Amino acid sequence: MTGPATTSALRVVLSGQETAGLHALRLLRETGCEIVAVLSDPEPGGRDLAEAARESRIPLRPARDVRSADLAAELRRARVDMLLNVHSLHIVDAAVLDAPRLGSYNLHPGPLPGYAGLHAPSWAILHGRRSHAVTLHRMAAGIDTGPIAFTSKVEITDADNGATLGGRCARAGLALVGQLVERLQSGEAVPSIPQDPNRRRYFGRRRAEDNVVDWAAPARSIVDLVRACDYHPWPSPWGAATATTPDGRTLEILRAVRTGVTSDAVPGEVGATGPAGVDIAAFDEWVTVGRLRADGRRVDPGSVLRPGDRLGAAAPTMTRTGCPR
DSSP: OOOOOOSSOOEEEEEEOHHHHHHHHHHHHHTTOEEEEEEOOOOSSSOOHHHHHHHTTOOEEOGGGGGOTHHHHHHHHTTOOEEEEESOOSOOOHHHHHOSSSOEEEEESSOTTTTEESOHHHHHHHTTOSEEEEEEEEOOSSSSOSOEEEEEEEEOOTTOOHHHHHHHHHHHHHHHHHHHHHHHHHTOOOOOBOOOGGGOOEEOOOOGGGGBOOTTSOHHHHHHHHHHHOOTTSOOTTOOEEEEOTTSOEEEEEEEEEEEEEOOSOTTBEEEEETTEEEEEOSSEEEEEEEEEETTEEEOHHHHOOTTOBOSOOOOOBOTTSOBO
């Protein structure tokens, strides 16, 4: 259905976090929206959405307020047209979702319904996907549910990690927010495509034990795990991929690349050291580990990995050709 064009400024409440939330605030203001309130929590390091709201004298509330049905009455009294959620992880109360005149929308950094939940860009990298997507959908009760308004494809390159892919998803998503605002301001119908519940997959938080490298896996799987965990220069919500030295020391693997050089060594065996780092045998080829952290500090891989050492978490004790070692 179409509706009348909005003759006054679109009144928006923004619930958001991270850099994407900050850029969403700027976009909304540039497109002539009136920001009724921002719901966000201060974040360590750099200028964030909460700080920007304070500087602009926009009423600021804790992000958790969206969980309370009491907010619904306040939104109605304030004649809020739209609630926009950008990278805030709080589950919005059902009454709050229904309060804005034109609806409540969520920007999700993944394709729906196939990548609902947390950290979709990292899961896509871990799964070896070559393409991804970002979705803007009208929120319904639940997590990442409700009809899809807009979606945009995002390619995944071999150089991507959790941070770079997440950043591109955010940029693509902001363009979708711009489309939504334009539709709402003009009174033009907003697309409403139901999600297929049979295709829904939900991904939750990742456990630290899931990040232990299995050196008996193919090199691509190992490197994809390291890339999925890599959010440099920001802290990783997944933590780092890890490996254990023969003396029981835990190493965090921060950077690894495939060499394309076939290995017949025992998976997990440390090979040569070169300018790019230290080679470690996977099931099918050598992987170069270029950046490590041990005991909370960065270390030179060559200073802690010696040729002939064997890192833990390699289940088989067979070579690639099936010969025991």
